[in-house]
Amino acid sequence: xINFIIRKILAxxxxxxxxxxxxxxxxxxxxxxxxxxxISPEALSTVSPAELEALRDELGLNDPFIVRYFIWxxxxxxxxxxxxxxxxxxxxxxxxxTLPATLELTVAALLISTLLGSLLGVVSALRKGSIxxxxxxxxxxxGVAIPQFLFGLVMIVVFVFNLEWLPVGGRMTPGRExxxxxxxxxxxxxxxxxxxxxxxxxxxxxxxxLDSLNKDYIKTARSKGLKEWRINLIHGLRVxxxxxxxxxxxxxxxxxxxxxxxxxxxxxxGVGQLFVMAVRSQNTPIIMMIAFFSVLMVLVSSxxxxxxxxxxxxxxxxx
Amino acid sequence: xxxxxxxxxxxQILYREQHGLLKSSNKSRxxxxxxxxxxxxxxLVLFVAITILCVFAPLFTPYQPNSxxxxxxxxxxxxxxxxxxxxxxxxxxxxxxxxxxxxIFVGLGSALGAALIGVxxxxxxxxxxxxxxxxxxxxxxxxxxxxxxxxxSILVTIVGQNLWNLMYIFILTxxxxxxxxxxxxxxxxxxQEYIQALRAFGISKAIIAFKHMLPNAIxxxxxxxxxxxxxxxxxxAALSFLGLGVPLDQPTWGNILNVAQDLTILRESWWVWLPxxxxxxxxxxxxxxxxxxxxxxxxxxxIG
Numbered sequence: 001x002i003n004f005i006i007r008k009i010l011a012x013x014x015x016x017x018x019x020x021x022x023x024x025x026x027x028x029x030x031x032x033x034x035x036x037x038x039i040s041p042e043a044l045s046t047v048s049p050a051e052l053e054a055l056r057d058e059l060g061l062n063d064p065f066i067v068r069y070f071i072w073x074x075x076x077x078x079x080x081x082x083x084x085x086x087x088x089x090x091x092x093x094x095x096x097x098t099l100p101a102t103l104e105l106t107v108a109a110l111l112i113s114t115l116l117g118s119l120l121g122v123v124s125a126l127r128k129g130s131i132x133x134x135x136x137x138x139x140x141x142x143g144v145a146i147p148q149f150l151f152g153l154v155m156i157v158v159f160v161f162n163l164e165w166l167p168v169g170g171r172m173t174p175g176r177e178x179x180x181x182x183x184x185x186x187x188x189x190x191x192x193x194x195x196x197x198x199x200x201x202x203x204x205x206x207x208x209x210l211d212s213l214n215k216d217y218i219k220t221a222r223s224k225g226l227k228e229w230r231i232n233l234i235h236g237l238r239v240x241x242x243x244x245x246x247x248x249x250x251x252x253x254x255x256x257x258x259x260x261x262x263x264x265x266x267x268x269x270g271v272g273q274l275f276v277m278a279v280r281s282q283n284t285p286i287i288m289m290i291a292f293f294s295v296l297m298v299l300v301s302s303x304x305x306x307x308x309x310x311x312x313x314x315x316x317x318x319x
Numbered sequence: 320x321x322x323x324x325x326x327x328x329x330x331q332i333l334y335r336e337q338h339g340l341l342k343s344s345n346k347s348r349x350x351x352x353x354x355x356x357x358x359x360x361x362x363l364v365l366f367v368a369i370t371i372l373c374v375f376a377p378l379f380t381p382y383q384p385n386s387x388x389x390x391x392x393x394x395x396x397x398x399x400x401x402x403x404x405x406x407x408x409x410x411x412x413x414x415x416x417x418x419x420x421x422x423i424f425v426g427l428g429s430a431l432g433a434a435l436i437g438v439x440x441x442x443x444x445x446x447x448x449x450x451x452x453x454x455x456x457x458x459x460x461x462x463x464x465x466x467x468x469x470x471x472s473i474l475v476t477i478v479g480q481n482l483w484n485l486m487y488i489f490i491l492t493x494x495x496x497x498x499x500x501x502x503x504x505x506x507x508x509x510x511q512e513y514i515q516a517l518r519a520f521g522i523s524k525a526i527i528a529f530k531h532m533l534p535n536a537i538x539x540x541x542x543x544x545x546x547x548x549x550x551x552x553x554x555x556a557a558l559s560f561l562g563l564g565v566p567l568d569q570p571t572w573g574n575i576l577n578v579a580q581d582l583t584i585l586r587e588s589w590w591v592w593l594p595x596x597x598x599x600x601x602x603x604x605x606x607x608x609x610x611x612x613x614x615x616x617x618x619x620x621x622i623g
Binding site for chain 2: 302
């Protein structure tokens with residue numbers, strides 16, 4: 001097992017080098033550079049081209065491409081992620097400010113979608129053809145079809161404007177920053193992001209559970225006279241959950257993508273909002289760092305998926 | 320059905336099989352299964368209806384999508400303006416119809432483009448294997464490790480915001496899942512005996528792959544195209560919401576929804592954002608119904 005994990009992690013390194021190069025290349029290709037955005041158009045007329053060049057030199061923008069790539073990579077390895085081009089704040093500090101918010105949101109959404117999705121999917125499979133199954137199936141189809149932000153907006157209209165139960169957005173009221181005091185802010189974005197993913201998990205776990213219930217070993221278990229709940233939960237569910245675990249792992253990119261949109265809807269000050277702001281103002285160090293970080297998360301989660309699969313399904317060999 | 324009737328039916332099937340007549344009934348089996356699938360039919364009707372409304376938009380509305388009427392700002396629905404007007408007095412119903420043209424075009428066009436690249440690469444590389452396959456596989460792995468919206472946002476800023484660029488980006492980021500699907504189909508078809516026979520005849524690899532293998536994988540490909548269309552339409556909407564999609568002067572479903580970021584409009588003028596939201600949802604739902612129907616029809620393991 002340890003060997004398996006180490007090998008997986010080692011295989012990650014060349015991939016990360018390639019991806020970091022691609023990200024750097026991509027950002028390089030963006031039109032304009034930081035200097036264009038640092039100086040307001042009115043001020044630009046008073047600044048001489050020589051001063052602009054000096055500023056570019058100072059920021060290291062005039063070095064050859066490949067030199068800057070290696071400087072960037074070396075800096076990252078030393079834990080220096082660069083500085084925001086507009087405000088000069090270290091990117092690592094910006095990430096440290098926003099990452100907890102995003103983690104809070106995504107972990108809550110992941111919990112909601114995993115628990116609710118697999119539970120409803122299994123119920124749906126066990127009661128196949130019942131009213132509950134049909135209602136859930138239709139709800140799941142609509143859940144996949146509705147744009148996430150639209151769902152968020154509808155929830156704002158219902159729960160904030162009409163019922164006035166929850167705050168419209170933001171993350172906390174100043175002075176009330178304990179976790180349970182912030183909870184009312186978290187509920188809506190987490191539920192919206194969670195439910196948006198629930199539909200997929202539910203559909204998948206229903207199909208997987210149905211598939212597993214048709215297998216021969218279920219018939220064997222039944223003919224042994226085991227209790228029905230035992231057959232379903234112990235023999236059926238365990239096998240059915242393997243593909244679901246895989247699905248949840250592979251949904252992580254969608255979760256991150258969803259968080260970008262949902263953070264915008266609810267003014268949730270996380271990494272997603274930081275990213276959108278950075279893209280709009282071409283703040284390259286921030287864009288690079290977030291892109292790199294999100295890829296890292298995806299790759300690590302795919303390793304986790306492999307491990308969970310191996311634990312759940314004894315037929316999977318680790319070699 | 321009595322035993323004799325059953326036997327008679329079996330005899331008929333046997334007869335048709337022996338005389339090579341079964342093929343025609345086999346062909347209609349997929350069609351029959353789709354027609355028997357109520358949801359797929361509902362989806363198809365909705366899809367066709369919305370597409371016709373959008374394509375022939377000028378026939379269904381007297382207004383232009385971008386004509387501004389500042390005396391009629393944020394007017395609620397009336398007979399003159401079926402779905403009211405937006406904050407600068409443009410007719411919402413007209414904008415939804417014209418916006419649908421672009422949104423559907425982007426969704427369908429990107430899905431077809433991605434399928435063209437992904438399927439041709441997947442078919443050929445999947446059959447040939449070797450270095451080509453390994454390289455393309457690695458590239459697709461790298462593409463897929465980016466969260467889609469992050470990759471798309473970076474690309475949008477590189478090439479600039481316009482309609483065609485958005486489609487190119489969708490194709491560039493979307494082909495890899497098509498490639499993987501086509502490739503996995505090819506890998507299983509490759510092992511079948513008729514392929515060995517073709518190879519023994521000395522037929523070229525490209526002809527085997529595209530003429531003799533691809534048609535057997537066409538079912539899942541169509542399913543994938545429909546589902547990708549839905550995905551791209553949702554993505555266009557999300558990007559426009561973030562201000563990174565099609566430029567705001569062109570009406571698209573996402574751009575019309577964009578104004579709902581304004582909390583006053585969200586609270587007080589439901590007709591500006593709700594109908595277009597419903598339009599997107601219903602259209603995507605319709606495509607998903609069709610996709611599900613196609614999948615059931617193409618999959619011989621599901622009997623019914």
